[in-house]
Amino acid sequence: MSGRFSGATLAKSALAVAILGVLIVLPLAVFLAHSFYRMEDREIVRAFSFANYAELASNPAYRSVFVQTLWLALQVTFINTVVGWIVARAMWRRRQRLHFALILAVAVPLLLSYVIKIYAVRMFLGVNGLLNSTLTSLGIIDEPLGFLLFNMAAVRITLCVVLLPYSILPIFLTLERVPSRLVQAAEDLGASATQVFWTVLFPLALPGTAMATTLTFVFAAGDFLIPELVGGPNGFTLGRLIFTQFGLAYNWPFGAALAVLLVVVTLTAVVLGQRLAQPRWQRQNA
Amino acid sequence: MVLRLDRVTKVYNQFTVLQELSLDVRRGEFLTILGPSGSGKTTVLQLIAGIAQHTSGRLLFNGKDIGRLPASQRPFNTVFQDYALFPHMTVADNVGYGPRIKGMNRRDLLSLVEQALEHVELGGMGKRYPAQLSGGQRQRVALARALINKPSIVLLDEPLSALDAVLRRQMQVFLKAAQRSSGVTFVFVTHDQEEAVAMSDRICVMNGGRVEQLGTPAQIYHEPSNRFVSSFMGETNALSAIVWSIDNDRVVLRSALGDLIAYKRPYYAFVPGAEVLLNVRPESVQLDVSGGAPNTNRLVAKVVDRAFLGPNSKLTLAFPQAQNLHWDVRTLGNHELPAAAGKAGEVTAWFRPEDCALVPASGS
Amino acid sequence: MRPISWVLAGVTLVAFIAMYLPVLVVALLSFFWVRRGVVQWESFSFDAFAALAANADLTGVLTNSILIAAAASLLSVAVAAILALLVASRMPRAVVALVEFMVFLPFVLPPIVTGLSLLIAFREVGLARGLAAVTVGHVVVVLAVVYSTIINRLRALSPTLVAASADLGANGWQTFRFVVLPQMSSALVAAGVLAFALSLDETVVTLFLVGDSSTLPIRLYSLMRVGISAEVNALATLVIGFTTVVAIFAGRALLQHNPHEGNNA
Ligand SMILES: Nc1ncnc2c1ncn2[C@@H]1O[C@H](COP(=O)(O)OP(=O)(O)O)[C@@H](O)[C@H]1O
Numbered sequence: 001m002s003g004r005f006s007g008a009t010l011a012k013s014a015l016a017v018a019i020l021g022v023l024i025v026l027p028l029a030v031f032l033a034h035s036f037y038r039m040e041d042r043e044i045v046r047a048f049s050f051a052n053y054a055e056l057a058s059n060p061a062y063r064s065v066f067v068q069t070l071w072l073a074l075q076v077t078f079i080n081t082v083v084g085w086i087v088a089r090a091m092w093r094r095r096q097r098l099h100f101a102l103i104l105a106v107a108v109p110l111l112l113s114y115v116i117k118i119y120a121v122r123m124f125l126g127v128n129g130l131l132n133s134t135l136t137s138l139g140i141i142d143e144p145l146g147f148l149l150f151n152m153a154a155v156r157i158t159l160c161v162v163l164l165p166y167s168i169l170p171i172f173l174t175l176e177r178v179p180s181r182l183v184q185a186a187e188d189l190g191a192s193a194t195q196v197f198w199t200v201l202f203p204l205a206l207p208g209t210a211m212a213t214t215l216t217f218v219f220a221a222g223d224f225l226i227p228e229l230v231g232g233p234n235g236f237t238l239g240r241l242i243f244t245q246f247g248l249a250y251n252w253p254f255g256a257a258l259a260v261l262l263v264v265v266t267l268t269a270v271v272l273g274q275r276l277a278q279p280r281w282q283r284q285n286a
Numbered sequence: 287m288v289l290r291l292d293r294v295t296k297v298y299n300q301f302t303v304l305q306e307l308s309l310d311v312r313r314g315e316f317l318t319i320l321g322p323s324g325s326g327k328t329t330v331l332q333l334i335a336g337i338a339q340h341t342s343g344r345l346l347f348n349g350k351d352i353g354r355l356p357a358s359q360r361p362f363n364t365v366f367q368d369y370a371l372f373p374h375m376t377v378a379d380n381v382g383y384g385p386r387i388k389g390m391n392r393r394d395l396l397s398l399v400e401q402a403l404e405h406v407e408l409g410g411m412g413k414r415y416p417a418q419l420s421g422g423q424r425q426r427v428a429l430a431r432a433l434i435n436k437p438s439i440v441l442l443d444e445p446l447s448a449l450d451a452v453l454r455r456q457m458q459v460f461l462k463a464a465q466r467s468s469g470v471t472f473v474f475v476t477h478d479q480e481e482a483v484a485m486s487d488r489i490c491v492m493n494g495g496r497v498e499q500l501g502t503p504a505q506i507y508h509e510p511s512n513r514f515v516s517s518f519m520g521e522t523n524a525l526s527a528i529v530w531s532i533d534n535d536r537v538v539l540r541s542a543l544g545d546l547i548a549y550k551r552p553y554y555a556f557v558p559g560a561e562v563l564l565n566v567r568p569e570s571v572q573l574d575v576s577g578g579a580p581n582t583n584r585l586v587a588k589v590v591d592r593a594f595l596g597p598n599s600k601l602t603l604a605f606p607q608a609q610n611l612h613w614d615v616r617t618l619g620n621h622e623l624p625a626a627a628g629k630a631g632e633v634t635a636w637f638r639p640e641d642c643a644l645v646p647a648s649g650s
Numbered sequence: 651m652r653p654i655s656w657v658l659a660g661v662t663l664v665a666f667i668a669m670y671l672p673v674l675v676v677a678l679l680s681f682f683w684v685r686r687g688v689v690q691w692e693s694f695s696f697d698a699f700a701a702l703a704a705n706a707d708l709t710g711v712l713t714n715s716i717l718i719a720a721a722a723s724l725l726s727v728a729v730a731a732i733l734a735l736l737v738a739s740r741m742p743r744a745v746v747a748l749v750e751f752m753v754f755l756p757f758v759l760p761p762i763v764t765g766l767s768l769l770i771a772f773r774e775v776g777l778a779r780g781l782a783a784v785t786v787g788h789v790v791v792v793l794a795v796v797y798s799t800i801i802n803r804l805r806a807l808s809p810t811l812v813a814a815s816a817d818l819g820a821n822g823w824q825t826f827r828f829v830v831l832p833q834m835s836s837a838l839v840a841a842g843v844l845a846f847a848l849s850l851d852e853t854v855v856t857l858f859l860v861g862d863s864s865t866l867p868i869r870l871y872s873l874m875r876v877g878i879s880a881e882v883n884a885l886a887t888l889v890i891g892f893t894t895v896v897a898i899f900a901g902r903a904l905l906q907h908n909p910h911e912g913n914n915a
């Protein structure tokens with residue numbers, strides 16, 4: 001206790017906080033401040049006001065982009081969590097060799113360059129892409145399907161494909177840590193495979209599920225590369241809107257305000273995810 | 287009999303863990319499977335429970351072959367060594383798991399669980415989580431979780447090995463009482479022979495995937511059928527001997543310590559000339575204090591070591607006729623006695639013919 | 651199998667196909683022509699790769715990427731190691747919580763937020779867009795991962811050792827130099843490799859900070875905006891092949907270090 005506020009401790013704490021303050025907190029603070037400024041004649045006017053936020057709240061165009069983005073992120077999160085669970089459950093309890101191979105099979109697409117994954121999916125879905133030309137040459141369709149690319153559906157599909165490893169892996173890794181003893185106990189007490197799943201595996205792998213949903217939601221809600229590259233004019237999202245403010249539209253303060261909105265959404269998702277990851281029985285034991 | 291294992295063999299990756307093992311479990315008994323670590327005890331329980339599948343042989347329950355039924359459909363429940371309580375469920379939810387899975391309605395379930403918890407002296411603990419309980423309490427939750435399903439057999443895999451000595455004694459008494467009052471058949475696994483003797487109606491001694499002997503604790507202790515059982519069931523003094531002659535109720539033996547006489551037990555199948563191992567428990571060896579000892583089985587020995595053990599003392603005897611042979615003797619209270627006896631620490635020890643057991647010298 | 655099992659197996663299959671097929675198609679198209687949906691097997695050639703190699707501009711882009719990754723990994727490991735040593739040396743709990751909250755912020759926030767906050771901040775302090783700005787941006791982005799790799803190792807060490815080494819004085823320095831550092835070194839290397847890999851692939855933050863220069867992902871991004879070409883396919887194929895090989899080797903190395911404890915009994 002005596003050393004609690006000793007000079008050395010104080011100095012060390014100050015150093016650590018200072019490093020991170022400069023590197024991380026200061027830029028975020030500057031960015032937050034900008035969201036209260038405004039543009040006039042392509043110059044940033046450093047006068048504090050809520051004008052950007054008022055514009056955000058009142059303009060239905062922004063509101064609809066916001067709602068559209070949330071909806072998109074929720075859909076992707078839901079689809080990928082379900083698919084992630086199905087794949088993880090299928091990978092579970094395999095023989096050792098297969099087990100390694102399966103982990104690797106999920107890790108490779110995870111590690112693969114983000115831009116290249118988008119490129120590959122775009123190519124696959126594109127008007128001249130393989131899916132269309134295959135369907136055409138097989139005579140299933142007469143003309144290439146235009147609707148596969150450059151719309152919201154394309155954004156959804158690409159997000160799902162690109163993010164899938166991020167839901168499979170955390171779920172699979174927590175599933176692996178569920179002691180097989182508990183599964184045996186449940187079977188011994190009369191539980192069917194389905195009952196074992198819902199009463200033992202699913203609740204015990206909840207932290208992994210929370211991790212998967214949080215990662216996926218945060219990524220899907222904030223991404224702008226995928227909508228930019230496969231979304232076309234219809235696939236407009238919050239991320240893209242922010243990006244435009246720093247490019248063509250050139251309104252940094254408004255862009256900052258939009259990004260603050262994104263931060264609020266993200267942090268809400270993270271806090272909810274944390275609660276899910278720490279269910280009551282774990283909090284009580286802590 | 288309620289359950290019969292009929293020449294059951296279990297092979298794991300070409301390694302035979304159980305070799306044509308046969309075993310009958312009687313209705314309502316407390317049967318203990320006793321054996322050293324790695325002898326296949328857990329495997330036997332897992333085969334019965336359906337957690338593992340046997341390679342060959344039959345598993346008969348009330349005469350029906352249940353060998354291919356999944357674990358969930360067998361009327362047995364297991365108390366696992368590490369309890370295997372569900373950490374994410376309260377004590378009440380753990381105990382009520384079986385009935386809930388089978389679709390019992392909430393109200394019946396609630397009162398049933400309440401009753402079950404009272405029965406294991408955990409009334410009012412229902413809302414806690416397993417992590418908030420002590421080892422002994424978790425043990426009792428595991429027991430209640432098994433008993434609530436009214437299984438035909440409860441299988442217990444070394445349930446007490448994680449507990450400290452005092453708690454262990456308490457739980458032995460508790461388990462035994464629970465078995466008596468419920469009338470359910472218990473198949474209990476342990477590697478601790480004292481525990482086995484204290485709790486069981488019958489003991490099945492296992493070694494290397496085989497049954498060495500099956501019998502009451504007294505039979506197993508006093509009438510071991512082979513060297514493994516006699517040495518595994520507590521301390522024993524062994525002596526190689528040859529059967530010299532057999533009459534109605536006595537076996538005369540030749541040994542390095544001279545001629546000895548053993549009471550003939552009905553199951554002995556020795557013929558004169560057979561090599562045997564004579565076993566005498568340390569507490570059955572008497573010291574001749576007043577010179578009134580009988581003439582049979584008298585041994586002159588020297589005390590080479592003594593250890594005070596509290597309620598009794600252990601003396602180690604050596605014999606002039608046999609180098610390297612040491613016997614242990616338990617003396618009650620009068621452990622100072624040998625100091626006064628004979629010249630140069632010599633004592634006369636003896637044992638009654640009915641207090642020794644013969645096992646074949648060869649074999650396990 | 652019950653019908654539901656078929657459905658589940660089908661979903662699993664589709665999931666793996668979705669993760670792999672597009673990528674395989676890209677690889678295929680870098681070697682072959684496709685006409686009306688049919689791969690022209692006789693058209694096999696390395697032309698696309700030759701065209702890629704002839705593109706001198708790409709070498710410069712690759713050099714940029716590697717330089718940035720090297721600098722960012724060195725810097726981030728240094729900063730994270732200092733932070734981790736400070737945190738591991740008996741700091742008040744509240745400060746530790748604060749430090750870890752700050753470290754993990756860029757990890758939790760969408761990269762677009764990190765990117766534009768750095769963009770704004772750099773303009774405020776007069777740091778021009780370019781490779782230096784990108785390097786600092788990458789340090790911020792990878793810091794959380796690097797820090798947690800190092801702190802996990804330190805927490806596995808004896809706390810008294812770390813505390814002793816964090817105290818000033820010759821004795822502390824010696825503990826650090828001869829006891830703590832050797833035990834940390836493999837974690838430092840692992841963290842550095844991780845940082846390098848993450849930096850090589852970083853796109854969003856880079857896009858905000860890169861200015862008129864370019865890195866590999868940025869170049870890919872701008873090529874993609876223009877359209878699909880055999881050259882891009884060739885480049886993508888190289889990256890895919892490289893990633894797969896690295897993943898297999900890394901996986902092997904990791905698995906040899908901590909063999910899987912089978913609980914599939
Ligand atoms: N799942 C398994 N795979 C391979 N060998 C096993 C497995 N389970 C048990 N064994 C082997 O079977 C033998 C008996 O094990 P076990 O039944 O657990 O013995 P006990 O419970 O008496 O200690 C041991 O040699 C053990 O290594």
Ligand SMILES: [Mg+2]
Pocket residue numbers: 327328329444
């Ligand atoms: Mg065992």
